[in-house]
């Protein structure tokens with residue numbers, strides 16, 4: 333019976349440990365950044381960034397370099413580009429948004445096709461889009477740790493200006509906040525969060541980790557700092573529990589398990605549906 | 612330093628001169644009403660004073676400023692309490708994480724009390740009523756004791772009772788703390804008891820002076836460039852702008868109130 337809930341070897345497995353560490357890092361960063369995403373009403377930008385970054389991850393597979401670098405590069409370029417064009421103006425332009433970010437996915441499709449036909453890398457598409465948490469190389473883990481720490485340091489440094497600018501840009505500008513710089517900073521931190529999520533639960537699903545836990549947090553608390561704490565806890569719980577369940581699923585269905593991402597996103601969805609409207 | 616000096620200010624938006632030549636000053640402890648109908652350029656003038664919009668001519672010089680923007684729509688689910696927003700008025704531009712401080716908490720509590728917002732200090736700002744939200748925004752703008760307070764149509768969308776409360780609060784803060792207040796409104800009547808002077812905007816220009824000096828048929832007719840009647844009834848002032856062309860419909864002027872309004 334206990335084998336069904338905690339299959340043998342969970343804590344001694346190297347890939348599991350890497351998954352717990354990198355997944356945990358992605359959860360912490362996504363929880364913190366996601367609260368700003370939700371306050372700013374820019375869920376769409378997070379998703380768009382993820383779509384574009386999937387092209388970077390796919391290109392990395394094609395070229396045989398670390399996928400994290402691909403995700404990071406494309407997400408960073410997309411973030412800077414969106415700031416330059418003006419995210420707020422983009423927001424009202426569904427068509428432009430759909431076309432531009434559809435192009436990101438089209439590139440991803442091309443690179444993934446070339447990768448599977450020329451290098452016989454099977455599973456690249458699944459890894460880029462939906463993640464392969466038990467197959468994260470240790471080197472990627474170290475890079476992810478650096479990325480996560482940079483993102484958290486950035487948010488800590490800009491916490492108040494970013495919060496005020498996210499509540500209302502004119503209030504922030506009148507209070508002496510460089511609103512443009514704060515927006516750029518946010519977009520870059522968002523790019524880091526998306527890249528981190530992309531290597532764990534995949535580019536397509538990264539928005540779920542970004543936005544879901546924050547949506548839960550906004551129901552449960554009315555204070556900004558607490559909201560970030562709750563979002564981090566929900567994201568961490570969903571990620572770690574998801575990893576455990578996926579590991580256990582190898583016992584449930586011998587021969588193959590179920591994807592980690594499926595469990596994580598389902599758990600986040602459940603938390604959102606069950607969260608009490610307390611505050 | 613004078614809290615606000617506006618000198619020959621002009622602003623062009625979308626190729627059209629919205630403000631042509633506006634000059635006035637606001638002294639410490641003075642309450643000035645910025646009056647004009649919709650589209651007269653009140654918001655444009657305030658944004659130029661804030662430095663959000665570059666002037667095409669002239670200049671605006673000011674001291675430290677607090678600002679209450681027009682028509683703020685805050686998400687009801689925003690995880691920000693009234694006291695959080697006031698605290699951000701104090702140090703929202705600072706880098707680093709906010710550390711808990713007894714002195715800061717006292718300052719925020721005092722400001723919340725001064726604007727009559729203590730009772731809902733721990734509510735989400737987005738869930739407050741219009742009048743409550745205005746009080747919190749005024750607290751946010753004033754908590755670091757600026758020389759100048761700019762408010763853009765803070766009485767719009769408030770019921771008569773809430774509007775009277777906000778006006779009394781602003782009048783008191785202006786006198787007691789020596790703050791220079793510039794408040795825009797399309798209806799001057801709720802402000803008649805507190806305004807020291809008026810800046811009346813029309814056609815990109817301003818008439819400046821006391822209400823009795825400015826709100827007169829001859830002065831406003833010259834400002835609008837065509838005939839204007841000023842009618843005083845029951846202590847209220849109605850400005851009636853004649854149709855610009857013979858056949859045009861009478862302009863629905865904002866200061867023309869229905870007879871039912873007290």
Ligand SMILES: Nc1ncnc2c1ncn2[C@@H]1O[C@H](COP(=O)(O)OP(=O)(O)O)[C@@H](O)[C@H]1O
Nearest residue numbers: 624625629647648649650651652653654655656
């Ligand atoms: N960004 C803009 N581009 C072009 N015209 C503008 C812009 N913003 C405002 N206007 C025009 O400037 C005029 C004054 O606007 P505004 O300052 O908002 O008036 P008020 O606040 O007195 O109602 C209006 O005719 C408005 O249409």
Ligand SMILES: [Mg+2]
Nearest residue numbers: 653654681764
């Ligand atoms: Mg206006």
